[in-house]
Amino acid sequence: MPARILEIRRSVLNENDxxxxxxxxxxxxxxxxxxxxxxxxxxxxTSLLVETLRRLSSAHVPAAVIAGDVETxxxxxxxxxxxxxxxxxxxxxxCHLDAAMIARRLDGWNLETFDYLFIENVGxxxxxxxxxxxxxxxxxxxxxxxGEDKPLKYPALFHSADVVLVSKIDLAGPCEFDREAxxxxxxxxxxxxxxxxxxxxxxxxxxxxxxxxxxxxxRFLTEKEAPPCV
Amino acid sequence: MHELSIAxxxxxxxxxxxxxxxxxxxxxxxxxxxxxxGVMEEALLLGYEAACRDTLLEGSRLVIEPAPVxxxxxxxxxDVEPEGLQLMYCPVCGxxxxxxxQGREIELAALxxxx
Numbered sequence: 001m002p003a004r005i006l007e008i009r010r011s012v013l014n015e016n017d018x019x020x021x022x023x024x025x026x027x028x029x030x031x032x033x034x035x036x037x038x039x040x041x042x043x044x045x046t047s048l049l050v051e052t053l054r055r056l057s058s059a060h061v062p063a064a065v066i067a068g069d070v071e072t073x074x075x076x077x078x079x080x081x082x083x084x085x086x087x088x089x090x091x092x093x094x095c096h097l098d099a100a101m102i103a104r105r106l107d108g109w110n111l112e113t114f115d116y117l118f119i120e121n122v123g124x125x126x127x128x129x130x131x132x133x134x135x136x137x138x139x140x141x142x143x144x145x146x147g148e149d150k151p152l153k154y155p156a157l158f159h160s161a162d163v164v165l166v167s168k169i170d171l172a173g174p175c176e177f178d179r180e181a182x183x184x185x186x187x188x189x190x191x192x193x194x195x196x197x198x199x200x201x202x203x204x205x206x207x208x209x210x211x212x213x214x215x216x217x218x219r220f221l222t223e224k225e226a227p228p229c230v
Numbered sequence: 231m232h233e234l235s236i237a238x239x240x241x242x243x244x245x246x247x248x249x250x251x252x253x254x255x256x257x258x259x260x261x262x263x264x265x266x267x268g269v270m271e272e273a274l275l276l277g278y279e280a281a282c283r284d285t286l287l288e289g290s291r292l293v294i295e296p297a298p299v300x301x302x303x304x305x306x307x308x309d310v311e312p313e314g315l316q317l318m319y320c321p322v323c324g325x326x327x328x329x330x331x332q333g334r335e336i337e338l339a340a341l342x343x344x345x
Binding site for chain 1: 239343
């Protein structure tokens with residue numbers, strides 16, 4: 001029985017990467033920055049996002065949200081309270097969002113009317129790492145309640161971050177959060193990531209986050225799509 | 231646990247390539263797996279077995295070829311291998327901010343087929 005070796009050399013996520021590139025080009029064309037928000041469950045993605053949307057809305061900056069959850073639309077309802085369009089993805093068990101799910105949720109939206117599209121990923125520090133959603137900015141959120149070594153334990157995800165948001169800093173004292181260790185650990189995994197310390201409750205750091213978003217959007221809209229990584 | 235969906239896509243791609251090359255059976259699948267791919271090997275092997283059922287790949291072996299992380303050091307201007315996933319600096323000059331050139335791969339490298 002003659003056996004033969006076939007060289008293939010194709011990425012298993014090829015199809016997702018291709019779809020993500022199409023989305024990114026659409027977003028750029030529409031003048032919109034997509035932000036992929038990733039964290040473990042309970043790190044405060046939704047609270048931070050609600051505060052971000054409130055501020056954008058009072059500055060008349062239009063934004064939309066796609067919220068992913070394994071079950072329930074509780075987050076979508078909280079987000080809608082901030083007054084911007086929200087669509088929900090219930091993944092029913094799937095542990096991450098992918099580019100096809102995002103593409104399906106865009107139907108009927110005129111993307112040109114938004115400056116930002118926030119994508120709240122499923123709470124998970126492992127699976128979302130490899131899935132490009134067409135975002136121009138990936139923000140990984142680390143709450144002070146989680147322990148400073150999370151970046152060391154989940155390097156694949158933290159290394160993929162453009163910006164790390166340390167959340168709930170109003171609780172740093174009671175949680176005995178070691179700020180220096182956390183910053184050191186983030187830098188060890190992703191030496192050049194921007195880090196912003198925030199609290200959705202007190203509003204700390206939110207101005208810096210909004211400035212970061214505005215700068216990232218400007219940069220994204222003037223950049224050219226990088227050739228696909230092999 | 232996204233390894234099952236990775237395994238399914240891997241098997242789908244492998245079967246498609248095998249059929250296009252007139253294979254009757256696939257004996258072996260070689261997968262290049264980057265250290266920063268976020269894929270857990272044991273979970274992938276488990277998912278692979280399930281995904282192979284009733285395909286040309288049933289009974290085949292999945293061989294994982296690890297791909298270490300490499301970054302392009304902006305200061306040394308060459309590709310270097312950091313000392314670890316928790317030490318993503320240039321091991322030669324200590325520079326930060328190197329771009330990743332290898333380590334995220336989940337790549338179907340090759341197949342061994344029978345015709």
